[in-house]
Amino acid sequence: MALPESARLEGPILQELLALGGEERLRVLYRRLLAYFPHLDESERDCASARWRTLVQRAGARLVKKGELRREAGRWALTERGRQRAEAEKMLVEPPPEESPRRALSHEELQAMLVEIGRLLGKHAEREHERYDVVWKDSPLSPRLSHVFEVQVHGKLESALAKLKHAYDTQRSKPVLVVSDARDERRAREWLRPYFSGSFHEIG
Structure with a gap:
């Protein structure tokens, strides 16, 4: 500026x-x-x-x-x-307050948000379903998982990608990786590029 x-x-x-x-x-x-x-x-x-x-x-x-x-x-x-x-002019000309740093959301908070979003979209949403962080189904009785989410806050990225690949291979579920510390989509894509060009290219 x-x-x-x-x-x-x-x-x-x-x-x-x-x-x-x-x-x-x-x-x-x-x-x-x-x-x-x-x-x-x-x-x-x-x-x-x-x-x-x-x-x-x-x-x-x-x-x-x-x-x-x-x-x-x-x-x-x-x-x-x-x-x-x-x-x-005292009330008209004041310096803007300093922005406080945003607190990173926890693994559980991100899971709760995904469940709430799913329900708002008319999905049956659960967290900690079998081996996955969050899943969406078209209905409670549906055997197929339409969407599978893995929330990556800590731990190895390979483990999360392996779970998503398993869901895709077995049910053709839509896999979604939620990265908590990526500041923007471009950074996240650069971070994941090496993985998607290798064993996990099918879900890239």
Whole structure:
């Protein structure tokens, strides 16, 4: 993402100064203002970069012209007009909350989700059926397993693939491998490519 226009920094500057008691050193503001633009590229998130400092200083100059900011020897301070604007915009210009890391789902939680999805789709769904993590049937009395799921959180991938291949070979069930720590489908496919080009190519 490209750096924002200097005008977009006016509100954040006023908010930071308000939160810091109305006055702060410019070098501190360089760093704190980055929190308002979390989607900047990593290369742009350097508070010491010349481009970032220039943008902040341009925004400061605009605020000075509006009578909302006072600059003195490396320190910036709110004027009364600037404080009034900051108070009025306080709820409109706040840094987004930091995203907390997502907790990985457990093996049991993933099984429960697959069972629930199956039931919503009109399937008879069970977990820990015979040797499989989760199975779907067209009806409770159906002998055939229409879908077989193996949830891979820990353990050897070969074991999960062997179970899926067995279900495919014996009942032509649709095999589904659920990988909990793959961040996206592309990564998962790359991870599994060596297996699907070998003994398990039939279920690839």
